[in-house]
Each structure stands twice: as C-alpha cells, then as structure tokens.
Amino acid sequence: MRGPAAGLIRRPPTRDTDVNSLMETLFSPLTVGKLDLPNRLVMGPMTRSRVPDGGQVTVLTAEYYAQRASAGLIISEATGISDIGSGYLYSPGLHTAGQVDAWREVTDAVHAAGGRIFAQLVHCGRIGHPSLYADGALPIAPSPIASGEQLYTPEEMLEHPVPREMTAEDIAVTVEDFAAAARNAIEAGFDGVEIHAANGFLLHQFLDDSTNRRTDAYGGSIANRIRLTEEVVAAVTAAIGPERTGIRVSPAVTINGMGETDSPELYTALARSLAATPLAYVHVAEVMTREITRLIRAEWPGVLLLSPHATEASPATPESGAEALREGLADAVVLARAWLANPDLTVRAEAGGPYTEADPATYYGGDHRGYTDYPTLNG
Structure with missing residues (x-):
C-alpha cells in the first residue's frame, strides 16, 4: 500500500473577510449535552478496518484517536452492539468485557490529550454474512430482502444473503443490545454515544420503505417505520441519559441498496419525534439533500451536527462546512477524510491550510501507514 506521502497538498481558495468570519465561527465554543466543546470542528466516524479478530481495538487505535484530540468532538468508527450486529471483518465491538477494556485505553488516551469522544453504536442488519457470526446464522433485517452488496474477505468477495426477517423477540433483544452497548461505552470511558440510524444499516433499514415491507407495528406507515428508532433512543437515553446520546441519519442515501421514496416526510416525522427528548445532538449526513436538512x-x-455533501473528487473542508454554520442550519461541522489525513486539522484550519490529501490505498486495513503517520503542519 502507498503511504500518505503519496498524497498531494492542496490549499483552500483565497480567503476574504467573509471566509475569515466563517472560520471564527468554527472556533467558537459549543455545549453538546453536558460537554463544552472548544470548537465546532467534529471528527466524523470512519471505518478503518484495523481491529483484530474479536473486535478489540489496539494500542495503535489509541494513538490514532489521541492524535486527533483537538477536534471539538470525536465520533468513533462504527462499533457493533452484538455479534449478529457486525457487518464487516476487522471492525470493533462494545459487547464483551475484553472490548470494553480495550476501548478504555483509547478513551484514556484521548482524554489525556484533552479531547472528547463519543462511540458510534451500530447494528448492521442485512449488511452481514454468516461467516462473521459464531453460530453461522443468517444476518437479520426488517424484511427478507438482500442488499445486493458483498462482504470483503481476504480470499474472496461474498454475496450478502437474503436476511432472516426479525421476529418481535429479535426486535426486543436488539433494543436491549443497544442499551447494553451504551452502558458499556460509558464504562469504557466514552463521553457519550451516537446511535447509527444511517447509511443502510439496521435502523435505517427499518426507516426505508424499500427495505421494510413489514405489515406489523414496525412497518407500513411512517409512524410504524420510525418506531424501532424511537424505541432504541428511549432505551439508550434511559440507560445513560439523553445528554450523552446523539443520533445519526442520512436522508435519501442510496448506499447499501437503500431507496427511500418519502424522505422529506420520513425525516420530518422522525425529527419531530426526536424533539421530545433532549438529546445531545442530531447528526445529519447529507447527500445532495440540503432541503431535507x-x-x-x-x-x-x-x-445539529452536519456532515456536508462531499465526493472523492470534492471532499468537504473546514471552509465549505463553515457556510452551514453561518446560515444557522448547523451548530458544528463534521468532517471525515480531512481528519483522516490531517491529525492537526484545527491548527491547519486556523492557518488557512495547507491540507494533506488522504490516500485511498490506505483507507482500510493494514498497519500504521496511512493511519498514524500522517504529518502535522509543525512537524
């Protein structure tokens, strides 16, 4: 794999007084739940596939996150709430004692560096494969509809199978698994958790009318399709408090075989429901969906945290993200690749760049290269 030295250096567009004002906004404090953030540049969740079998993060994980502790808030990579909730090789969990102990080394390192970190909790639903699970079971989902996607393994790509439709008992167990993982996150030293209801994973699969064909209380109408997310939010906030709980949504995203037909109505209803609980935040990941935001x-x-729309060719930057703050649309901007390649992103943003380009060849898997060896501006 190529290391980060292969990345190009780019500079942002020329900054005028207006842009300077936006940057000042990025570096104003913000209270999220009971956390006081020193700035509004949030490090977004990024799967890096560097966790050994067993889902226990490593000393290298601790170094990676601690390097980025200047973020107003770090949101961890997607972390499984159960064995059946896993969807990928080399991804972490928060459902065993060993996983909790391993994560504690990460949170201790982040806090020692002056940072704050939430754990993103996920159940991948149909985005999984029997080879991932100890009992070789089928992945579970709202309805028996395959994703059409594949699981990466070092030997071959494996087709996602048609999942097993979840029973009422499966749903109840899943709600408790989210709550238990949230308690584990706090035990592991996280400052809070982000419930992952985006990007085609289980909660999103229940929200989406193209993947949820149920005829019971969890399917059909929008009120029914948001029910599981509501129950998970209620269980997690009861377990650790609403001030320690955030949630991520991704309206109209099509990855992982998704295809909502009523996104404006769906997310209006969900946001209205969430407003009844004083959550730490709602995190919106945009895909050309500013009007839904x-x-x-x-x-x-x-x-409201905002991950602005970005592409491989045009990644989001501190400058572009700050525009949503000026509009009053968002309270903080969530960036991913910018943090991946620039562990000192806050320093670079205040200096107006330059920014290191992320190296796609080292996004997933591997060792420290493209993970903990990206340079800082001051060496």
Whole structure:
C-alpha cells in the first residue's frame, strides 16, 4: 500500500473577510449535552478496518484517536452492539468485557490529550454474512430482502444473503443490545454515544420503505417505520441519559441498496419525534439533500451536527462546512477524510491550510501507514 506521502497538498481558495468570519465561527465554543466543546470542528466516524479478530481495538487505535484530540468532538468508527450486529471483518465491538477494556485505553488516551469522544453504536442488519457470526446464522433485517452488496474477505468477495426477517423477540433483544452497548461505552470511558440510524444499516433499514415491507407495528406507515428508532433512543437515553446520546441519519442515501421514496416526510416525522427528548445532538449526513436538512432543522430544536455533501473528487473542508454554520442550519461541522489525513486539522484550519490529501490505498486495513503517520503542519 502507498503511504500518505503519496498524497498531494492542496490549499483552500483565497480567503476574504467573509471566509475569515466563517472560520471564527468554527472556533467558537459549543455545549453538546453536558460537554463544552472548544470548537465546532467534529471528527466524523470512519471505518478503518484495523481491529483484530474479536473486535478489540489496539494500542495503535489509541494513538490514532489521541492524535486527533483537538477536534471539538470525536465520533468513533462504527462499533457493533452484538455479534449478529457486525457487518464487516476487522471492525470493533462494545459487547464483551475484553472490548470494553480495550476501548478504555483509547478513551484514556484521548482524554489525556484533552479531547472528547463519543462511540458510534451500530447494528448492521442485512449488511452481514454468516461467516462473521459464531453460530453461522443468517444476518437479520426488517424484511427478507438482500442488499445486493458483498462482504470483503481476504480470499474472496461474498454475496450478502437474503436476511432472516426479525421476529418481535429479535426486535426486543436488539433494543436491549443497544442499551447494553451504551452502558458499556460509558464504562469504557466514552463521553457519550451516537446511535447509527444511517447509511443502510439496521435502523435505517427499518426507516426505508424499500427495505421494510413489514405489515406489523414496525412497518407500513411512517409512524410504524420510525418506531424501532424511537424505541432504541428511549432505551439508550434511559440507560445513560439523553445528554450523552446523539443520533445519526442520512436522508435519501442510496448506499447499501437503500431507496427511500418519502424522505422529506420520513425525516420530518422522525425529527419531530426526536424533539421530545433532549438529546445531545442530531447528526445529519447529507447527500445532495440540503432541503431535507432544512426540514429537520425546522423540527429539531437542539444541537445539529452536519456532515456536508462531499465526493472523492470534492471532499468537504473546514471552509465549505463553515457556510452551514453561518446560515444557522448547523451548530458544528463534521468532517471525515480531512481528519483522516490531517491529525492537526484545527491548527491547519486556523492557518488557512495547507491540507494533506488522504490516500485511498490506505483507507482500510493494514498497519500504521496511512493511519498514524500522517504529518502535522509543525512537524
């Protein structure tokens, strides 16, 4: 694999007084739940596939996150709430004692460096494969509809099978698994958790009318399709407190075989429901969906984190993300690749760049190369 030295260096567009004002906004403090953030540049969740079998993060993981502790808040990579909730090789969990102990080394390192970190909790649903699970079971989902995607293994790509439709008991167990993982996260030293209801994973599969064909209380109408997410939010907030709980959504995203047909109505209803609970934040990941973000903002009175739309060719930057803050649409901007390649992103943003380009060849798997060896501006 090529290391980060292969990345190009780019500079942002020329900054004028207006842009300087936006940057000042990025470096104003923000209260999220009971956390006081020193800035509004959040490190977004990024799967890096560097966790050994058993889902226990390593000393290298601790170094990686601690390097980025200047972020206003770090949101961890997607972390499984159960064995059946896993969807990928080399990904972490928070459902065993060993996993909790391993994560504690990470949170201790982040806190020692002056940072704050939430754990992103996920159940992948149909995005899984029997080879991932101790009992070789089928992955579970709202309905028996395959994703059409594949699981990467070092030997071959494996087709995602048709999942088993979840029973009422499966749903109840899943809700408790989210709550238990949230308690484990706090025990592991995290400052809070982010419930992953985005990107085609289980909670999103229940929200989406193309993947949820149920005819019971969890399918059909929008009120029914948001029910599981509501129950998970209620269980997690009861377990650790709403001030320690955030949630991520990704309206109209099509990855992992998704295909919502009623996104504006769906997320308006969900945001209205979430507004009844004083969550730490709602995190919106945009995919050319700014108008839906505005609908969510109209219903959600609390802190809104925004992952602005980005592409491989045009990644989001501190400057582009700051525009949403000026509009009042968001309270903080969540960046991913920018943090991946620039562990000192706050320093670089205040200096107006330059920014190191992330190396796609080292996104997933491997060792420290492309993980903990990206350079800082000051060496």
